[in-house]
Amino acid sequence: MGxxxxxxxxxxxxxxxxxxxxxxxxVLANFYFERTFHRPLIQKVLNVTSNFLAVTATLVFITALIASVIENMQLYNWIILGFIVISLIVSVKVYKGD
Known part of the structure; x- marks a missing residue:
């Protein structure tokens, strides 16, 4: 390997x-801290932060997938694709607030 x-x-x-x-x-910000703090402003800030982090994580995983596809790393492609699916599920759960 070079x-x-x-x-x-x-x-x-x-x-x-x-x-x-x-x-x-x-996930921590959405499911744990949001229920711990009872002030509406803090809950709103935590909700926006957790939504932003979930979407950004999805974009980071997509960037990693593009890099592994360019380098033709088949095993990495499947592993990273799994992470993308997990992050999309988390993004939807965080957005809905489940």
Whole structure:
């Protein structure tokens, strides 16, 4: 594996880990912290933040998928596609407030 392949592989996995962190923070902000704080302003800010993080995580995963498709990494494509599906489900759940 050459230097550029290694660099792109590391970039893909850093994008995946950043997206996973965003999803975890989004779920925590929506399902835990929003129920902990009872002020409407804080709940509104947490709701907007969790929606933003869930959508941004989806875009980060799509960017990682594009990079792995360009580099023709079949296994990574399926793993990242799974993360995209999970992030889309979380985005819809966060948006609906379920």
């Amino acid at each position: 230097f550029w392949e290694f660099l792109i592989t590391e970039m893909i996995w850093h994008l995946v880990f950043i997206g996973m962190g965003m999803l975890i923070i989004s």
